[in-house]
Amino acid sequence: MEDNYSKHTITVLVENEFGVLARIAGMFAARGFNIDALAVAPTENSKISRVTLVTHGHERIIEQIVKQLYRLVDVLKVQDLSDEDCVRCELMLVKVSIDSSQKEKVFAILEEYGGRIVDDYQGKILTLEFVKEHEVTEEILAALKSFKILETVRTGNIAMQKGGHEEAFYSADINEINE
Amino acid sequence: MKYRGARILIEALKDEGVDLLFGYPGGAILHVYDELFKSSDIHHVLVRHEQAAVHAADGYARVSNRPGVALVTSGPGATNAVTGLATAYMDSIPMVVISGQVHSFAIGNDAFQEADVVGITRSCTKHNYLVKDVRDLQRIVKEAFFLASSGRPGPVLIDLPKDIQEHECEYLPRDQIKIRKRRLYSEADADKIQQAWELLKQARKPLLYVGGGTVLSQASLELMELARLTKIPVAMTLMGLGAFPGTDEQSLGMLGMHGTYFANMAITDCDVLFSIGARFDDRVTGKLSEFSKHSQKIHLDIDPGNIGKCVDIEIPLIGDVKQSLKALLKIVKKDENTLTQYHQQIDSWWQQIRDWQKKAPMTYEQGEKDITAQYVIDRFYRLTKGEAILTTDVGQHQMWTAQFYHFDSPHAWCTSGGLGTMGYGFPAAIGAQLAHPKKKVICISGDGSIQMNIQELATAIEWKTPVIIAILNNRFLGMVRQWQELFYDHRYSEVEMKVLPDFVKLAESYGAVGLRAQVKGDVDKVIQQALQVTDRPVVIDFVTTLEDNVYPMVPAGGAVSDIVLA
Ligand SMILES: Cc1ncc(C[n+]2csc(CCOP(=O)(O)OP(=O)(O)O)c2C)c(N)n1
Numbered sequence: 001m002e003d004n005y006s007k008h009t010i011t012v013l014v015e016n017e018f019g020v021l022a023r024i025a026g027m028f029a030a031r032g033f034n035i036d037a038l039a040v041a042p043t044e045n046s047k048i049s050r051v052t053l054v055t056h057g058h059e060r061i062i063e064q065i066v067k068q069l070y071r072l073v074d075v076l077k078v079q080d081l082s083d084e085d086c087v088r089c090e091l092m093l094v095k096v097s098i099d100s101s102q103k104e105k106v107f108a109i110l111e112e113y114g115g116r117i118v119d120d121y122q123g124k125i126l127t128l129e130f131v132k133e134h135e136v137t138e139e140i141l142a143a144l145k146s147f148k149i150l151e152t153v154r155t156g157n158i159a160m161q162k163g164g165h166e167e168a169f170y171s172a173d174i175n176e177i178n179e
Numbered sequence: 180m181k182y183r184g185a186r187i188l189i190e191a192l193k194d195e196g197v198d199l200l201f202g203y204p205g206g207a208i209l210h211v212y213d214e215l216f217k218s219s220d221i222h223h224v225l226v227r228h229e230q231a232a233v234h235a236a237d238g239y240a241r242v243s244n245r246p247g248v249a250l251v252t253s254g255p256g257a258t259n260a261v262t263g264l265a266t267a268y269m270d271s272i273p274m275v276v277i278s279g280q281v282h283s284f285a286i287g288n289d290a291f292q293e294a295d296v297v298g299i300t301r302s303c304t305k306h307n308y309l310v311k312d313v314r315d316l317q318r319i320v321k322e323a324f325f326l327a328s329s330g331r332p333g334p335v336l337i338d339l340p341k342d343i344q345e346h347e348c349e350y351l352p353r354d355q356i357k358i359r360k361r362r363l364y365s366e367a368d369a370d371k372i373q374q375a376w377e378l379l380k381q382a383r384k385p386l387l388y389v390g391g392g393t394v395l396s397q398a399s400l401e402l403m404e405l406a407r408l409t410k411i412p413v414a415m416t417l418m419g420l421g422a423f424p425g426t427d428e429q430s431l432g433m434l435g436m437h438g439t440y441f442a443n444m445a446i447t448d449c450d451v452l453f454s455i456g457a458r459f460d461d462r463v464t465g466k467l468s469e470f471s472k473h474s475q476k477i478h479l480d481i482d483p484g485n486i487g488k489c490v491d492i493e494i495p496l497i498g499d500v501k502q503s504l505k506a507l508l509k510i511v512k513k514d515e516n517t518l519t520q521y522h523q524q525i526d527s528w529w530q531q532i533r534d535w536q537k538k539a540p541m542t543y544e545q546g547e548k549d550i551t552a553q554y555v556i557d558r559f560y561r562l563t564k565g566e567a568i569l570t571t572d573v574g575q576h577q578m579w580t581a582q583f584y585h586f587d588s589p590h591a592w593c594t595s596g597g598l599g600t601m602g603y604g605f606p607a608a609i610g611a612q613l614a615h616p617k618k619k620v621i622c623i624s625g626d627g628s629i630q631m632n633i634q635e636l637a638t639a640i641e642w643k644t645p646v647i648i649a650i651l652n653n654r655f656l657g658m659v660r661q662w663q664e665l666f667y668d669h670r671y672s673e674v675e676m677k678v679l680p681d682f683v684k685l686a687e688s689y690g691a692v693g694l695r696a697q698v699k700g701d702v703d704k705v706i707q708q709a710l711q712v713t714d715r716p717v718v719i720d721f722v723t724t725l726e727d728n729v730y731p732m733v734p735a736g737g738a739v740s741d742i743v744l745a
Contacts, residue, residue, distance in 0.1 A: 019309070060487065064488060070362070070483065073305070073306040
């Protein structure tokens with residue numbers, strides 16, 4: 001791998017229009033870009049959603065991804081957060097099957113990584129929840145390998161710039177013109 | 180006033196200045212056709228295949244610089260339109276296509292003549308809409324026209340379910356309809372424009388590389404002024420032909436795979452390359468690692484996505500070509516007193532170019548008897564004084580037309596450059612003719628391509644469009660045969676047109692004029708005869724040499740400087 005080949009977290013503000021996710025996913029597929037993880041949800045403005053996606057590639061590819069995203073009509077703003085000072089995290093749910101002798105160990109892991117039990121089935125099957133950066137959830141998964149993992153669900157990283165940057169773009173309503 | 184959706188569509192189209200559209204009816208678009216029947220302000224051209232409707236709208240748009248409009252039904256009607264959309268999308272042609280759709284409640288149920296048209300066309304439209312509420316329709320139509328023709332133009336599709344065509348709502352005056360604001364670029368960043376001029380100024384071997392964006396932005400006058408002031412040579416892409424007069428002594432003609440030797444040598448050897456509304460397409464660059472290696476590059480384009488996509492750019496100029504050139508010209512004019520010196524600075528470059536031009540001028544050989552394709556195009560050029568609108572299909576005839584019909588003005592050239600769609604030329608010619616009823620429109624086609632939309636003879640007869648269809652009949656899928664000859668050791672696999680119709684009789688059966696030229700002496704006669712016809716299409720079957728090749732040629736995948744002359 002060359003040195004400028006790296007993982008990027010890109011956040012995309014989009015208008016909540018029919019099919020917008022399909023447009024983004026379709027553009028990635030059509031141009032051969034990768035999506036490693038994808039999270040989509042409305043913002044505090046119901047007309048606008050935020051798509052956070054994790055991708056990888058050389059600088060030129062990442063630049064193209066940003067530019068090609070901007071070509072989509074429903075896309076309002078694209079930001080590559082990789083070089084920014086950001087908080088990043090993903091939500092991970094893990095279902096493990098344990099016997100009573102393993103309980104202590106599970107608690108230790110929960111303690112260490114700030115996780116919690118969200119479902120307990122007869123003390124034998126536990127659903128654990130962690131909110132950590134993707135790299136850390138990888139670690140947690142590795143630590144949990146000593147138990148029988150039944151199922152894992154992860155959202156992929158979402159991210160937000162630290163500190164008080166400019167007023168959020170979308171706090172104003174979407175501009176409309178009569179032209 | 181309350182109207183049903185179908186009527187609102189028609190009114191909204193009228194609001195956008197539409198008075199002509201191309202289409203083909205069917206079940207899911209019936210309400211709209213019913214409204215068309217009642218409206219006398221919009222003329223509908225009934226084509227014989229939906230693909231042709233979209234190509235005709237495309238030809239109309241290219242020569243008039245107004246968005247073309249096509250109307251099709253759901254399912255097969257819409258899928259037939261896809262090739263037309265993809266063609267327009269690749270060449271950034273402004274267009275609005277409206278497709279009927281099954282009832283909204285039936286969508287997703289595999290209803291009769293249902294197709295996921297928004298899904299299918301997503302990647303070959305600039306944007307598309309499924310109308311879910313009749314109250315959105317007016318906004319969507321207005322927005323569609325705005326998107327189609329602003330920024331980097333392109334086709335926009337509106338998928339209109341049948342029940343929405345029936346639903347009623349209030350129809351509002353156009354100026355009360357709000358559309359969503361979009362990022363729009365006018366002129367490029369002033370500092371960058373200044374830097375661009377600084378770079379050009381110190382060049383000893385500069386070149387202007389002009390593409391279709393210059394035509395779309397209607398920037399020919401500005402380009403001309405820049406060229407005149409600086410005396411920098413101008414080379415054009417297939418799509419850029421006509422942006423700068425082809426017969427001008429500063430023109431190096433066409434770049435790329437079948438471009439001129441001197442344009443290709445110039446782009447290889449230049450030290451500053453100024454790309455104006457072009458996109459470094461692989462047909463122009465050849466092998467990327469060898470492309471214009473010694474030049475610093477300035478790239479002016481309205482689509483940031485084009486910049487840095489294929490090659491590294493020293494100075495990106497993101498903006499409208501016309502506005503940006505205007506700003507550049509202001510700066511250039513401030514330096515007016517140093518320009519004479521600049522002309523001297525690039526004088527040895529011009530000498531080098533003149534040498535290349537002497538070494539390999541654009542010529543062809545025409546014997547006494549058998550007709551060569553180049554000769555036919557040359558004669559069309561002379562006999563129309565270069566003033567006709569030309570459309571083509573795809574293949575050798577397309578390249579020969581680009582090489583030998585020296586386009587002197589923009590918006591007179593319709594060819595499928597990006598997608599390379601056989602079947603494009605004739606319907607595009609009908610569209611162009613309807614946009615410019617007084618101009619002469621000539622479609623140069625091949626014996627293969629013309630059969631992909633020959634049915635449109637009926638449309639042309641009905642509309643009395645005197646389009647001339649010149650079939651350069653070499654009894655082969657010539658361009659494919661050329662590749663098989665050169666790169667597959669003469670293994671001619673499925674390229675011979677063993678069965679061809681009698682094109683003269685075929686034309687006559689539709690009520691068109693059919694003519695044939697078999698030897699050189701016939702050529703002028705049939706062209707002149709065709710030029711006299713004013714009320715119906717003319718098909719001319721030019722029986723040409725069989726196995727002629729298009730040269731010069733940059734071998735596929737090779738470097739531009741590997742150009743083969745013959
Ligand atoms: C719809 C479509 N199918 C296939 C091709 C591939 N193709 C490119 S050129 C060509 C041959 C065209 O033959 P003809 O129309 O006779 O023109 P000529 O090259 O002989 O001038 C073909 C098949 C294409 N460009 N478009």
